[in-house]
Amino acid sequence: MLVEYDFEIKKHTSFKIGGKIAKMIFPETIDEFIQSLKEYPQAFVAGNLSNTLVSSKGFGGILISTSKLNEIKIEGTKVIAGAGVKGPKLSQTAAEKGLSGLEFMIGFPGSVGGEVYMNAGANGQCVADVLKSAKIYCPQKGLITLTDLGFGYRTSICQKKNYIVLEAEFELTPREGVKEKMEENLAFRKSHQPSLALPNCGSIFKNPEGYSAGKLLDECGVKGLSVGGVKVWENHANFIVNYNDGTSSDVINLMREMQKRVKEKFNIELKPEIRFLGEEL
Numbered sequence: 001m002l003v004e005y006d007f008e009i010k011k012h013t014s015f016k017i018g019g020k021i022a023k024m025i026f027p028e029t030i031d032e033f034i035q036s037l038k039e040y041p042q043a044f045v046a047g048n049l050s051n052t053l054v055s056s057k058g059f060g061g062i063l064i065s066t067s068k069l070n071e072i073k074i075e076g077t078k079v080i081a082g083a084g085v086k087g088p089k090l091s092q093t094a095a096e097k098g099l100s101g102l103e104f105m106i107g108f109p110g111s112v113g114g115e116v117y118m119n120a121g122a123n124g125q126c127v128a129d130v131l132k133s134a135k136i137y138c139p140q141k142g143l144i145t146l147t148d149l150g151f152g153y154r155t156s157i158c159q160k161k162n163y164i165v166l167e168a169e170f171e172l173t174p175r176e177g178v179k180e181k182m183e184e185n186l187a188f189r190k191s192h193q194p195s196l197a198l199p200n201c202g203s204i205f206k207n208p209e210g211y212s213a214g215k216l217l218d219e220c221g222v223k224g225l226s227v228g229g230v231k232v233w234e235n236h237a238n239f240i241v242n243y244n245d246g247t248s249s250d251v252i253n254l255m256r257e258m259q260k261r262v263k264e265k266f267n268i269e270l271k272p273e274i275r276f277l278g279e280e281l
């Protein structure tokens with residue numbers, strides 16, 4: 001199994017922020033993944049780091065990367081994917097077979113494990129709609145298979161119970177026009193979200209019930225507001241972009257200011273959608 005020490009993570013995160021990871025492990029099979037999880041129960045499991053702000057001061061612990069667990073199997077309308085499979089690749093593979101249900105994954109850079117963990121979604125679809133079952137590592141019981149992952153808005157049972165996604169099985173529907181739907185999703189994204197040429201982490205805050213975080217923030221006048229090398233994107237107030245080699249503290253300080261303004265104006269607490277890893281965050 002590949003192991004790296006003092007791994008420079010910055011260029012591997014979608015935010016292009018982050019210091020050194022003390023020890024990074026890259027399992028290549030489910031058995032190796034389980035072995036690493038047993039050996040290092042406190043390790044942080046990372047997919048594609050497109051929803052995680054990594055501290056610029058780094059992380060002194062162990063990170064297990066799923067990037068080499070990237071096998072896809074198709075059996076009729078069933079699609080089985082390893083935790084590290086990238087969403088856009090999975091979406092395209094399903095589309096080649098005329099299978100519908102994963103078109104939303106085309107537009108953002110998550111891994112299957114991260115997407116199940118977050119119940120990722122977009123354009124009216126989400127993981128919960130199509131996930132049939134998942135192979136899970138449960139710290140108490142070892143390998144289990146779950147059909148009910150307690151999905152909610154950007155949440156799953158994995159967040160409450162520290163379950164780790166090893167592999168996911170999706171049940172899709174044969175349909176005409178899958179590729180066209182993907183094109184539509186990509187076009188929508190181009191006009192509504194920053195591309196990765198402007199490093200970012202997707203939506204920063206969850207939508208509070210009954211509200212749009214982006215709208216609340218917009219009404220507080222935060223678009224373009226900057227701290228250090230990061231700023232709120234001018235076209236959508238729920239995105240922070242790293243336009244000039246910003247740090248994790250820049251992001252945290254900007255997030256605090258955004259939260260403060262929304263609290264003062266609307267008495268609503270914005271909760272982060274992004275996850276955090278590392279020292280002094």
Ligand SMILES: Cc1cc2nc3c(=O)[nH]c(=O)nc-3n(C[C@H](O)[C@H](O)[C@H](O)COP(=O)(O)OP(=O)(O)OC[C@H]3O[C@@H](n4cnc5c(N)ncnc54)[C@H](O)[C@@H]3O)c2cc1C
Nearest residue numbers: 047048049050051108110111113114115120121122165202
């Ligand atoms: C430009 C851009 C657009 C985006 N648009 C959207 C969008 O439209 N909709 C949306 O929902 N999200 C969006 N995102 C956010 C992000 O891509 C998703 O949340 C995605 O699901 C994260 O996957 P990841 O592999 O990058 O997760 P990571 O950032 O690697 O991890 C996120 C969390 O999942 C956990 N995790 C990762 N792998 C596993 C595993 N195998 N088992 C258990 N836990 C695991 C991590 O420990 C961490 O807590 C966007 C991001 C970007 C950069």
